[in-house]
Structures are given as structure tokens and as C-alpha cells.
Amino acid sequence: MKKVYRAHPLMVFNFLKPFLFVLIFPFITAAIRYFTDRHLTWLFVLEMLAVTVVILTAIIRCIAFRLIIEDNLLTIKTGVLFIRKSKIRISRLSSIQTEQNPLDMLFRAATCRINTEAGVTRKSDFQFKLKLKEARELLSIIYPDKTISKVRFSAFKVAIMAAATSSAATGMILWVPTLRQIANLVGVGIDRALFDGINNITSRFHTYFPPIVNIVSLVILASYAVSFLYSFLKHINFKVSFGEKKIAVQSGFFVRTKTYFRRTRVNNIKIEQTPLLRLLHRYTLKVSVGGFDNSKSVSQVVVPSGKRRKIQEDFKEFFPFLTHKGKVLKPEKRPLIQNLFLMWPGIYLLLMIAAALISAYLFPSFSRLIQFLTIVCFGFLIIYTHTCLFEYNCGSLKLGDFVFAQSNYFLNTRELYCPKKNIGQLKITRFPMDRMLGICRIRLTVCSENADTIRVRHLKYDEAVKELSNTFELDEYFNTKDEK
Amino acid sequence: MKTYIIPKKTLTLWRIRVVMLTVALLGIFFVIPLPKLAFIIIASVILFLSLLANFWYLPKFIKSCRISVFDGKVVITRGVLIENTHIMPFSRLIHSQTVQTPLARLFGLSILFLKAARFRLFIIDMSDEDITSLIDELGVGGK
Structure with missing residues (x-):
């Protein structure tokens, strides 16, 4: 039986996504300026032409998309001038992922991602939008067997996982670029305001350690919170x-x-x-x-x-x-082998003490900061030593x-x-x-x-x-x- | 089991490469305006390392290399100070690639890379006939 699926109209936005910050948003800003100043510039006309071409191309590409299922074979056809036709045996598929964001939910659409083992890492092989009903039908054709059992994990368990796997570094990767993009787009010094806010909050706390420690701790905690929230919202309703x-x-x-x-x-x-x-x-x-x-x-x-x-x-x-x-x-369980496992923690401990002593001697004004950094490193070293002992025992x-x-x-x-x-x-x-x-x-x-x-x-x-x-x-x- | 041995000309090829590298490094340090003593120290270190590589490390390394092909897997052992043994089943092999430099071409040698998902194994310069035979054994197509 042959089944043909067309793309959902929302897929046009997928094609427009790469142009969002370089063309669409600057055009919108220029359009607002035109309506307020009533002054037409050549740049605005060029932008308008470019946006029209990009939108028309996206619409044509969206209309041209076809997904065909026939005899255990999946055919994905894309492109207008340069037509690409990919044929995949259903048995060779690795996974199919459907995703629905609030906009998709509103328009009854779903993003489908098809993956095979031959694909490039960090990128799904095929991504497109279908009507929700059609996406469900597609999944029922590819994975026809019925569900035997279902396991649901509570929000508490998901929170434990989110807390245990989140990191400040991930949080920073998430919020720093977003904040910069928003600041650039809006044209307001959000980063400056945020920096002043952090300064204000941290100046209220007086500890043994210098103010920079408070600032860094707050930034790390905030980043960790962002990462936790992201991970929690991503995995909730698991x-x-x-x-x-x-x-x-x-x-x-x-x-x-x-x-x-x-x-x-x-x-x-x-x-x-x-x-x-x-x-x-x-x-x-x-x-x-x-x-x-x-x-x-x-x-x-x-x-x-x-x-x-x-x-x-x-x-x-x-x-x-x-x-x-x-x-x-x-x-083998003997002291010599155990010492081999503990060799690197020992070396790191000696290096850490040496680095702390040398830097405290060279920079006496920063002694409190050096103490703080040494305590942090020591904490990591304890975890590392415990991990090495786990390796020896288990x-x-x-x-x-x-x-x-x-x-x-x-x-x-x-x-x-x-x-x-x-x-x-x-x-x-x-x-x-x-x-x-x-x-x-x-x-x-x-x-x-x-x-x-x-x-x-x-x-x-x-x-x-x-x-x-x-x-x-x-x-x-x-x-x-x-x-x- | 079929075992491949690295030919003696591989040692000659690598000795030539080390000598060329030594000459190039000495030339660079000769051109850079350095104090005479510093140049002598650097040149001595480079010459020492070059002699060490030519007369101790390379012969030992080439001797330690052992490539064996079994029914369904390839096993490669090599290393002088640190001995490594790699075991790779054929079924996980995606493709093979040979690389030949102009100098290696003169000796009729090539380096072979065996590529599986996300990692690869390299086999030091072997004769073209041995490489063709190894690729045929592995069943991953021609050069």
C-alpha cells in the first residue's frame, strides 16, 4: 500500500530559521523604523526584496516536500531545482523522534526526525513537519506492534536526575548566547544591567573571602539553576x-x-x-x-x-x-595495586599544595582568593579519590x-x-x-x-x-x- | 591465522624521514638569531633525539609491530615503551583508506587506516602487495 504525506505549512518557518537573525529580524526593525520615520532607504528596499525571495523559496520548498511509504521503503523527496530523493529501508531506520512545541500544538503539527546509522553525528538525517494525525499514522506504520507495558517516572525522580546531571557549564552555554542575541536584537544593554544586578546582590554579603568569590559563586549558582530548569522541563512527564x-x-x-x-x-x-x-x-x-x-x-x-x-x-x-x-x-586486591589507583590523586594533591603555596608567596594580597580556590580544588580531589577507590573496589x-x-x-x-x-x-x-x-x-x-x-x-x-x-x-x- | 610483518624498507623510509626532519629543525634554529650557546644546546638535543630515534626507537618499534588476521578479526600489537594490542572485529569495519607520500611511493609502501564508527586504527607503512592482500582479507573493497 502506497502512502504519500505532504509537509505541514509550519515547515516554512523551519526553512526561514537560518535567516531569522541575519535577515528577518533586521527587516522587521527596518520596517518599524520606516513606518515611524516615513523615510525609504535603498537598504530597506533591498532587504524587502531579499525577504520576499527567501519566503517564496521556503513556501515552494515546503510544497515540494513528499514523504512516501511503499513496500517497506521510505522515500523522502525534497527540493525544487535540485531534487533530492532518499530511499531508506524501514528495517535500516535507527529511530524516529517526534517533537511538539507550543506553536505545533496550536496548529496540530509535529516535527519528525528520522535517523539512521549512516548519519552525521549531532544532526538528524531528515527533519520535517507533518500534520499530527499523519505523524501518528507514520509511526504506527513503521512501528506497528502494540504497547505491552508502560512505566511512568515521577517528577521527583526526574528532579533528582536533573539535579545530579546538571552543571554550571551547561547553564552558561544555554543562557549566555541567548542573552547576547536578545541584547543585540533589542539594542538594550541587558548584560550591563545584569552585571550591575549581580554586583548589587553580592555586595550585601560580607564573608571572609573577597567579593569576587561571591560574584563567581552567584554566577555559577545561577547557571546551575538554568541548567537544572532546562533539564527538568526537558525530562518531566517521563x-x-x-x-x-x-x-x-x-x-x-x-x-x-x-x-x-x-x-x-x-x-x-x-x-x-x-x-x-x-x-x-x-x-x-x-x-x-x-x-x-x-x-x-x-x-x-x-x-x-x-x-x-x-x-x-x-x-x-x-x-x-x-x-x-x-x-x-x-x-588484584593488594596494597600495591591500591596505591597504583591512588597514585594520581596523590600527585594532584602535591601539585595543588605546591601551586597554592607558590601563588600565596608570590601574590600575598590574593591569599584569601587562593585559599578559596584551594578549597574548591580539594573538594574535587576528594570526589576524584573516591572515584579511584571505586575503580579499585568495583x-x-x-x-x-x-x-x-x-x-x-x-x-x-x-x-x-x-x-x-x-x-x-x-x-x-x-x-x-x-x-x-x-x-x-x-x-x-x-x-x-x-x-x-x-x-x-x-x-x-x-x-x-x-x-x-x-x-x-x-x-x-x-x-x-x-x-x- | 595470517601474520603480516613490516618490511625492512619501512625502517629505511622512516630513518630518511627522521633525518629530513632533523635537517629541517637544525636549519630553522640556524636561521633564527640565537646566542651561540643556545644553538649548540638545541642542536645537540635535536641530534641526540634523532640518533636515538634512528638507532634505538625505530628498529624496536618496527620489530614490535605485528599484524595478524584471523577468521573475523584483525589483531595489531605494537609499542616500545607502552605496548598496545588492538582487537577489531571485521564486522565493525566500515572502510579502509591507504595513504602514500611521494617518498613512500619510491619504496612501494603505504599507510593503511581501518575505519570503524567514530574511531580508526592505523597500520605503519607496509608494502602495496601486503596492503592489497590485507584489504582483501578484511573484505572492505579495494584501495
Whole structure:
């Protein structure tokens, strides 16, 4: 059966988006100025011509768009002069995402994003707008199986995840460019007013530390709040639905997103814990789906916050590789190996003390600021040391048909599960010291667009080689290498 | 199991490259107006590193390189101070790429890159015949 879909008229705005700040808004400003001054300039006429051409092109492109489904084949046709026709087998699709912002909800439209493994990272392969009814029909044709079970996560759990995964840096990335754009557009010194506001607030607090510390702390806290709010609103109303073959993840408040993918398209699963989640004994479950999402990451959160045992019990039915049996490789439990794990925190501690002492000696007027910075660095060092100890106590690698690895990833802890066939690369590294002690480090990289990776350190080399030989049938290679 | 060994001419090629780099660096420091003592110290360090690379590191590195192709995977071991073993299943390989510099062309050598999603493995200069044979084994098309 052949089905043809046309674009929703709102898609015109998608085509106009790149011209918004460079052409449309300057034209609107110029138009307002013309109506107030009644003075026609050549620049305004040129702008008007350019805007007309851009709008007409967008309308024609929108009319020309076609999405055709026929015999398990998806055809996407775009362009007028330069016609592009893309044909994708439905079985080769990685995921489909639908998104509805308030404007879409008002006009009953939905943005659809189609992803495949061949796509460019950080960009969805195809993006278009359809009527909501048609978007739902499209999803029911591509993922026809019915929903078996549904899990809904409370706002509290989402808030825990948002609090634990938000960072001041993300907040700054979000609000600084937006504020600058608005300030440029409106022509008001918003940034200056904000700076004065921050100064006013912080001048009311008198602490042992210099005023700059208060300013920086306030900016960091504000940025963290922005990041938290963004993450919370993005993940609120979190629902996961399971079908026989499909998984659908739904979330969002103002902008509602729904992502569909087949279970077989899941490359690997990650159970992660940020330092804050570690305090609360909670974990986040993420799945990595090939060619997924239009954002930086190709990981989809499936459980925002939950207990590890419960996560494993709930999901092992859907992902058989989430269970692991057999021999697990772990770092040897002896003081020398433990010291190896604590070597870098020790080096960083010495470097930090040296840097603090030298800077306090060279810049005595900034001693209080140096004290503050040293306390902050010390806090990070404590978290890092705890993570290294976690790696010593819990670091493990299990090879076989289902692969499992547990270690740390920066300041977070990570458990990675995947089928053997999804392993992209295994790298064994041995430093001179490792050769002396008969140990090695193994880095496992999953073959996906995200290339999730995990490194397990200081495993016994002989045991690791034996396990690798058994899993990948490499006896011949390692035997001849030893002989050599 | 099929094992590929890096040919001796690869060592000659890399020795030539190191000598060329040494001459270029010495030339740069010769042109820059530096005090005589500073130039002598820098030149000595460069010459020492060059000799070290030519007569100790490169022969050891080339000797340590071992490329083996099994049924379904390629295993590469290399490294002098830090020993690395890479295991890559064929099924995850997307494409292969060979790179040949004019100097390498004179020796009939090329570098091979094996590309999987988001990471790649490189194999130091091998003879063109070996590379063709390796690519055929991997089943990722021609050069």
C-alpha cells in the first residue's frame, strides 16, 4: 500500500530559521523604523526584496516536500531545482523522534526526525513537519506492534536526575548566547544591567573571602539553576513504553518529544552514577541507539533515577545482555595495586599544595582568593579519590557473548553492557610498570555513532589474555606472541 | 591465522624521514638569531633525539609491530615503551583508506587506516602487495 504525506505549512518557518537573525529580524526593525520615520532607504528596499525571495523559496520548498511509504521503503523527496530523493529501508531506520512545541500544538503539527546509522553525528538525517494525525499514522506504520507495558517516572525522580546531571557549564552555554542575541536584537544593554544586578546582590554579603568569590559563586549558582530548569522541563512527564519489538520514550513540558526505536537497534546500555547520585544511592539507565537524536549525545535516558537492582530486574527481560554470569576480571586486591589507583590523586594533591603555596608567596594580597580556590580544588580531589577507590573496589570486566564492564568515567561511575557482536575495538595497554607487575589496562569501545567507551585498569594480564583468547578465539595469536 | 610483518624498507623510509626532519629543525634554529650557546644546546638535543630515534626507537618499534588476521578479526600489537594490542572485529569495519607520500611511493609502501564508527586504527607503512592482500582479507573493497 502506497502512502504519500505532504509537509505541514509550519515547515516554512523551519526553512526561514537560518535567516531569522541575519535577515528577518533586521527587516522587521527596518520596517518599524520606516513606518515611524516615513523615510525609504535603498537598504530597506533591498532587504524587502531579499525577504520576499527567501519566503517564496521556503513556501515552494515546503510544497515540494513528499514523504512516501511503499513496500517497506521510505522515500523522502525534497527540493525544487535540485531534487533530492532518499530511499531508506524501514528495517535500516535507527529511530524516529517526534517533537511538539507550543506553536505545533496550536496548529496540530509535529516535527519528525528520522535517523539512521549512516548519519552525521549531532544532526538528524531528515527533519520535517507533518500534520499530527499523519505523524501518528507514520509511526504506527513503521512501528506497528502494540504497547505491552508502560512505566511512568515521577517528577521527583526526574528532579533528582536533573539535579545530579546538571552543571554550571551547561547553564552558561544555554543562557549566555541567548542573552547576547536578545541584547543585540533589542539594542538594550541587558548584560550591563545584569552585571550591575549581580554586583548589587553580592555586595550585601560580607564573608571572609573577597567579593569576587561571591560574584563567581552567584554566577555559577545561577547557571546551575538554568541548567537544572532546562533539564527538568526537558525530562518531566517521563514515560517509557515497551512493545514486542519497539521502545518509545516520551518526555517534556513545553516541548514534548517522543522517540521510537527498535530494541535490536540498541547498541549498548549504560548504568551511570554522578557524584550526587552516588550520595543518594541512585543510578541512571541510558541506552545508546545508532544514529540517534539531533543533539550532542546519541544516548537516550530510559530510567532517570532508580535503584540498581530494580533497574536490572525491570529491564533484563527487554535487554537479555543486561545479565552477566561467569568469570569476572577484577584488579588484584593488594596494597600495591591500591596505591597504583591512588597514585594520581596523590600527585594532584602535591601539585595543588605546591601551586597554592607558590601563588600565596608570590601574590600575598590574593591569599584569601587562593585559599578559596584551594578549597574548591580539594573538594574535587576528594570526589576524584573516591572515584579511584571505586575503580579499585568495583572495576570489573566480563567477556563472553554478553560483555559487561564497570569502571569510572571522569568523576562518574559507569557500567556498560553490550552483546559481543557490538564491540568495535578492544585495546590492551601495558606501560613498563604494568609489564613488571604483570598487569594491563583494557579499553573497550562499542561500535556506534556514540562510540561509548570504558577503561578497566590494572587487571591481571594472564587472566585477561586467557579470557580474550576464549572469547575471541585468539589462543594461537597470544601463544605465538609469548613464544616470540 | 595470517601474520603480516613490516618490511625492512619501512625502517629505511622512516630513518630518511627522521633525518629530513632533523635537517629541517637544525636549519630553522640556524636561521633564527640565537646566542651561540643556545644553538649548540638545541642542536645537540635535536641530534641526540634523532640518533636515538634512528638507532634505538625505530628498529624496536618496527620489530614490535605485528599484524595478524584471523577468521573475523584483525589483531595489531605494537609499542616500545607502552605496548598496545588492538582487537577489531571485521564486522565493525566500515572502510579502509591507504595513504602514500611521494617518498613512500619510491619504496612501494603505504599507510593503511581501518575505519570503524567514530574511531580508526592505523597500520605503519607496509608494502602495496601486503596492503592489497590485507584489504582483501578484511573484505572492505579495494584501495
